Amino acid sequence: MLKAFKFRLYPSAPQADFLVRSFGCVRKVYNLMLNDRIEAYKKHRETGEPIKLPTPAQYKKEYPFLKEVDSLALCNAQLHLKAAYNHFFRHPSSGFPKWKSRKHPVQSYTTNNQNGTIAIVAGRYLKLPKMEPVRIKLHRQLQGQIKSATISRTATGKYFVSILCETKVEAKTLTGSVIGMDLGVTSFAAFSDGTKVQNPKHLVKTSDRLSKAQRKLSRRALQAQKEGRLLAGSRNYQKQRILVAKLHEKIANQRNDFQNKLSTELVNNHDVICVETLNVTGLVRNHRLARSLQDVSWSAFLSKLTYKAEWYGKQVIRVGRWFPSSQLCSACGHRDGKKGLHIREWSCPSCGTTHDRDVNASRNIRTEGLHLLNETAQI
Template sequence: MRVPKMEPIKARIHREVVGKVKSITLEADAAGDYYAAVLWEDGLAEKEPLKEIYEDQVIGIDVGIKDLLTESNGRKEPNPRHLKHARKVLRRRCRQFSRTQKGSRRREKARRRLARAHKRVANARTDNLHKVSSRLVNESQALAAESLRIINMLKNHHLAESIADAAWGELLRMIAYKMKREGKYFIQIDTFYPSSKMCSCCGFKLEKLDLATREWACPHCGAHHDRDGNAAANIRAEGIRILRAEGLPVLRREMSSPNAR
């Protein structure tokens, strides 16, 4: 890699650069590793947004702590809890760092060990989020999710660490740009939409639903709901309504009769 006013730098290029290079940004992280972010023009046009979509290709997702997310089709993505599993190693690295003398070489060595331990957690989290978001994008034409006020949610000291470890904001950011790149749709519904308190079968709305209540039965139609699954189904229905309100055809597939010739 050639950078102005510097000798050629040996680099591991993980992706072929095809096109005109516009800029190269060099940076070093706390662990002492150097990275180069290359911006180039590939000359390819962006994909056109889909002109129509099918209802069975619309998925609603409800994020959580016990499960990272629940889909409207009933599938649940488990929460890996990377920080919790790495806590023992991080504490040991922190103790080793705190015992060193300021300004010494051992302190710098311990600092880098601690930074690498945190980096492994961050890399594992990012890798999992990329896999989950890519799967959702590949399996759908439109995705619907709630608009979350994560900064306000982090003020809850009992859940702040778990919320930060789940990285909902980063997951939704990845979904948004990947859906746009593929010409698909990502809808974020209003924060105060009562997705958890409303029955996805009949539309009955509960006056109150505690966070500890994970399952409930509708007093109007008697339907039994898993809290997260019901919320995902309501989010999907609201997402379809928004898409149709914006003028996008959301079609139903016609089921062929087994007796048809």
């Protein structure tokens, strides 16, 4: 089983310099290979010449500075490009592989461990190929064997490393419990045992601050435009841009913490967790900030829940998105028709039970999930 561990890095100024150069080289090689693949394909269509896939080594002569950085990082650029193509072939609607931009807020590169080229030294340093060990804040112990490391730099200039380790994970003891979960609008989620989990207050607060800060940022952009100034030279705009980036990072951290705790708790306490399948295309179309943050948050949560369930020998069952979870009465099965989002509570006309909208939905999701589980067990 592969498990990733993320730590903050504190490179010295020359080390940071080297890392930035490495991001640049990886980006360069990626874009060169993408360009050559496009050209090779064009030629293949015109003349029938077979497509020869480019390799990072072929560029070193023309761009000697590529030799200064970790060659495994360049190899990984090749793998990443291959993965991007494969993803495009499988899901053409996701779009053709894109160019890597120097302006992208997050830059990164990945390198592999070859007989200890990546290692923790003296508990406070990370050894990486082609550079002096970098200060690392090791807030938790690594488990297993280091496979690879991805070094990244965030929009606010912080450095992180995500270390991928091969490790054995023990299955958790079974509890015999099955739970249904409805991802809510007013609360983060409602559960079939009648409980609800709210979005943490500090997260809501930071989201509000972010909306305000983003409005201010667009006003600053407009102001600069009116006065005919370039954004790059507008100090107030740049200050605000960094503030917005910091708030984005803060939200991401707070959300990750919350989701890690909740998903761990769920796989600890239940064997089967039934959830809805999210309508991803519908989510992307939603432009309102608060909602789009919520949507991103749900899919990130479900992926955490799914991989943890897999690690620990538990199951996540996805109920189809056309399943009418909010229309059925979970007590008697009566189908009561569509309900607008404003209806938070309703009484079943058939059996008279009063339902909380979200808890009722989660109970239906649980029932449907169990149904699906039994069906697959029979096959």
